[in-house]
């Protein structure tokens with residue numbers, strides 16, 4: 001049944017009446033656009049749904065025009081639990097979404113908590129004229145429209161789930177983590193209090209259901225970042241559709257909204273596929289999946305795929321059984337409560353409430369049926385275009401999301417890379433950016449040298465999403481695979497083979513690595529951070545099978561971290577022939593003595609292995625004196641002296657350590673590749689590894705651009721927005737040019753690395769290494785400038801991104817060294 005909102009109101013119920021004159025005076029003073037001298041003011045009440053009474057206000061001025069309509073929503077009269085009917089929370093969420101998001105909600109004007117106006121708090125919002133579909137089967141609607149209406153519903157839900165609560169002012173709107181676990185306990189308590197001795201019968205299957213749910217809470221529920229805004233009652237009859245177009249213009253009834261696990265909203269919204277919740281004595285109560293879908297309504301996988309595509313959420317096959325069973329459990333508990341109130345003579349639904357006792361048991365049975373089904377969803381989403389009205393629409397939307405305008409050029413990544421890129425962007429938006437402030441908080445506290453628990457949880461999520469070790473070049477992965485699997489020894493990686501990356505070239509990785517570079521916290525979550533990637537690369541390329549099994553496997557799994565100790569305080573280490581650290585063979589061991597500094601990552605409590613560069617033979621040829629050796633960080637004689645600061649940042653918990661080695665004895669087998677081969681290894685390590693820095697710097701600059709533009713659009717200086725000042729526009733445009741040029745150079749370097757190898761590509765690699773940090777510094781500098789004093793503070797990520805970028809003009813080999821390489825090659829060319 002379709003109803004226009006204008007047909008849903010009637011006279012105000014006697015028990016809900018209030019004096020209209022004070023309300024009129026209040027509205028004139030507080031509601032934008034409200035006629036100042038109304039000639040007529042009519043109040044009527046909406047009859048559909050809502051436990052918070054809702055009223056239509058129609059007001060006309062003396063001109064005799066069509067009049068204006070507003071909606072008032074208030075607390076019910078009488079004594080209420082303090083947390084119930086929280087009108088102020090509804091107002092807060094509607095205001096935040098209306099002002100800062102594209103979620104379709106009615107505009108709210110004012111919140112009044114003065115009980116002298118109409119007796120209870122209330123708020124006033126815009127009236128939306130449109131269609132409400134009372135039944136999920138959409139009777140009387142044409143099949144093509146049904147399809148479009150479901151598609152629009154999925155998009156509306158996705159739009160509210162995409163909201164970044166931290167940027168719209170809703171960061172304290174609820175506790176985020178362990179939402180399902182808390183909800184199961186809450187609804188179990190509610191059920192227990194509505195049933196049992198002297199009350200309606202308690203269904204033992206409901207108690208077993210609570211136990212099953214507690215034992216099957218999905219892992220992501222404990223993660224703060226897998227959560228967001230939850231509507232709490234997202235049903236099709238809480239949506240207003242445009243009067244003639246099949247699109248949602250308003251999401252209503254935010255009474256139960258909070259922060260939490262958004263899959264609960266999705267599952268609740270999908271209940272019509274599993275159960276027909278009707279207050280009727282006569283079944284069947286089965287949903288579309290059992291009794292058949294009305295023509296045009298998409299299948300459940302199609303509907304979910306539409307939602308996932310629009311929201312960027314992963315395909316939920318894994319926890320889906322839990323979420324559906326939980327929704328049914330919650331419904332059963334609510335119905336049991338209504339039924340109990342009916343038996344006491346005070347249920348609001350009148351005689352129809354007597355059927356809720358039966359319906360509670362129907363939902364419990366449905367939950368068990370779902371749990372006992374072999375599978376509820378296919379492992380993969382169906383081809384979503386089958387439910388798109390215009391297939392092209394999806395292609396264009398995907399394309400726009402995946403190819404920001406800057407990438408519509410010659411280098412177009414493959415579908416595989418595009419898919420990884422889509423996932424990565426969503427992961428960054430859903431998990432990394434919302435957690436950055438948490439990471440910073442810990443890193444500035446007394447517990448700075450410990451790991452935030454969220455980090456390990458996010459690593460697990462990243463693994464599950466296939467966003468793990470993507471940096472591993474094809475050739476290195478092939479070598480490790482051969483060494484660890486192909487010799488018939490099953491003690492290798494076994495089922496962990498997928499830890500050898502996604503099979504990407506350096507060029508392909510370039511498109512992904514830059515996205516991780518947008519946050520200094522991101523790379524390690526995907527096991528793609530320095531110095532681990534460079535160290536794993538060394539082990540992949542040069543490690544023996546034993547070395548790989550002992551150190552590479554746990555590094556690939558993300559169980560341990562590593563450091564690279566080459567630089568020494570007392571010698572110019574940009575020229576590694578200067579290093580003094582000694583590695584001397586004694587029988588079956590090597591003895592190491594020396595002092596290193598800037599050993600990044602050595603402060604991390606998970607750091608277990610150091611690759612140390614030193615001299616094994618000072619009498620050998622200049623570039624054959626050096627070797628690299630594996631040193632367990634817990635070996636006696638290894639001493640972490642202090643963390644060093646980068647412009648005041650200690651980069652905790654990762655850190656850059658000064659480390660001394662005093663008579664450190666390690667097994668001779670720990671030598672990498674052999675004595676005198678340190679330079680050879682350094683060249684292999686520093687090729688791709690250092691290009692990763694360049695890729696990340698592109699991302700850091702992109703983040704700077706984004707933050708800079710946001711600020712310029714919000715900050716008014718000397719009478720106009722910064723974005724309206726010509727000087728800013730000119731700087732902005734130059735930054736974009738700079739960034740695009742550098743991105744192309746970095747991608748070209750990655751491509752040449754793939755096609756010609758380290759040695760042949762060294763010229764363009766050197767160019768990228770000079771260009772990328774310098775470009776990022778210029779862009780970040782403008783972004784800082786646009787923020788005024790806030791830019792140099794820790795209020796934004798800009799100062800940290802800038803400090804990190806500045807180190808890379810040195811840490812990645814000083815600019816002068818790379819410029820020397822480029823110039824030398826130029827001169828060599830002209831001599832040919």
Ligand SMILES: Cc1cc2nc3c(=O)[nH]c(=O)nc-3n(C[C@H](O)[C@H](O)[C@H](O)COP(=O)(O)OP(=O)(O)OC[C@H]3O[C@@H](n4cnc5c(N)ncnc54)[C@H](O)[C@@H]3O)c2cc1C
Nearest residue numbers: 564565566567572573574598599600807810811814816817
């Ligand atoms: C944040 C950070 C992290 C780091 N992480 C690590 C790590 O994990 N492991 C590690 O071993 N090291 C690390 N380093 C150290 C880094 O690799 C060295 O700082 C770098 O190699 C330069 O060595 P140096 O500091 O001894 O400078 P020096 O070699 O003393 O050089 C000083 C300056 O001399 C000039 N110069 C050098 N060569 C030339 C030339 N050919 N022509 C003209 N001028 C020249 C340049 O201006 C250069 O900046 C890190 C450094 C930083 C800042």
